[in-house]
Amino acid sequence: MLPSDRGYSTNTRAGTDAKTIGKLINQSFPYPDLGKELLKDTQSVLNNVYEVDYGTPHDVIFDIFKTPDKEEACIGKLLSVLKNCGLRDDDPRLRPMMDKLREIAQEREALSNETRDLAHWNLDRAQFKSCVNGSLVIITQALRNNLIVPSWSTFVDHMKEIFNKCKSFDQGHVATYIPQLARQDPEKWGVSICTVDGQRISFGDATTRFCFQSVSKAFNYAILASDIGADAVHSFVGQEPSGRLFNEICLDGNNKPHNPMVNSGAIIVTSLLKKEWNMADRFDYVLNEYKKLAGGEFIGFSNATFLSERETADRNFALSYFMKECKCFPQSSHTLRETLDFYFQLCSLEGTCESLSVMAATLANGGVCPMTGEKCVTNRPCRDVLSLMYSCGMYDYSGQFAFHVGLPAKSGVSGAMIVVIPNLMGICMFSPRLDKLGNSVRGVEFCKEMISQFKFHNYDSLLHAESQKSDPRKAVGEENAQEVVVLLFAAKNGDISAVRRWLMQGSNLEVTDYDGRTALHVAASEGHTELVKFLLNVAKVQHDPKDRWHRTPLDDAITFGFEECVRILEKARLYSALTLMGNNTQQKAVNIQQSSVLNSTFIDALEIYSPNSTI
Incomplete structure (x- = not known):
């Protein structure tokens, strides 16, 4: 909260009564952004439950969404608020609520022979509480606005602008080495985002199916390292960027593939996946692991792509025979052809932007799927796969990226292309137009544009980093609000040293709070004479800013009887009036004095505020 100086209203409640919030929700707002307002109100109530005379959060939530003058609440309004937070109706964490709601709806439909949208049902207190009970944790977290991206709607608007901007890029061509890729529509363009708290948004062709291809290399490594350990994996494959083409027939100085993101390393990783099992069980195992990573989202398989990959596999066969000659493969009962078939099968797994964004978010969340809470990748493999993706994940463009x-x-x-922002979100982009290095043109441009607007770069957290970038982890206005709070507290306490530091940092000392009050208002209200002098004479702030009630610092000083502050502010006002009379105010004053218009107080103000003097 902001400092409560004498000029502030002292009867403001920290949180609003739940019934009052319910009335607000049921008003007809003249603007479409209802969800944002509901979110602010519900956050206020739930963060101040101690002010509400109810025993459980269920009751608080019910009264927030309660219909006026009725003992029932509209479940649709709750769903609207959750959607505005980024939570979808099909979120697994909301499934208990949705299942219970459908059960109630079916009972009502059986009695009334009327089918209605779930969002339009009004529930009594008992029914409402039974619905939210199974999903109470995520609902409360959302209504308190404690999700990782608090200003979700604002963030979505920015990302949509970037998406639309990148849609105009028409460079690049689809891959043609197999028919299934050559037949892809080059104009397809989809983006899906999933945060570590399960907030989700999709744009464009986000549900179009495509094959993982090399994206599978990252997840195969994570699955294998979680199973047998990173040290065991890296006894067969290195960690260094190769500096060579991704399918070049070469090994490192230890006669091992350079890393798991090039074809040679990916083939070795595939050969290690449950190598004692038969081929069918190995495939089922990896498929199920992918589904866990995706939180139950779509994961499929394209047999046509697999067959085409196998028919055009001369390079990979040559690479594999070379590695076999160098004894790179583990001891196994499987033939080289079986190993390569398994590799091609994993490349031919299918997903969508939506499913891959959840998989990327799982890596961003330390290996825990944000949709299910299941631990899919252990800690070190999750760290290691992100390190490998950072240094080797974009073919020969990895260093540039x-x-x-x-x-x-x-x-x-x-x-397809995935990007992981650790501890924040996973993003999947899909556009078949590839550059000469095999990366999605639109995907790369989307990432560059995103980095130019948000503090997502690995080193944007450095001290003295670019200040014009926004950080979606913070609520809109949070940084400005913090600045106002610190400055006004310093003014309330008369802390000239703190205010001087703000001035030296280039901060705006005329910044206002929500009531339009400035540091000068607060200093004048508290009678801090020296600080008033500093703000006027050194910081050169405006002497007469008006707050919400059209009061100036001079008005506050007069109201609270601080005569010295009144004298200083009055002289500032008079001096300002004189400067408006012309550029040469000294000469103007002399002329006015000679005509008996200027009194001694005006002359006193001029002397004190002359450029060569200080207060």
């Missing part, structure tokens, strides 16, 4: 974007990423020749 790390330099310009600074985030772990992995691309594939299908046009």
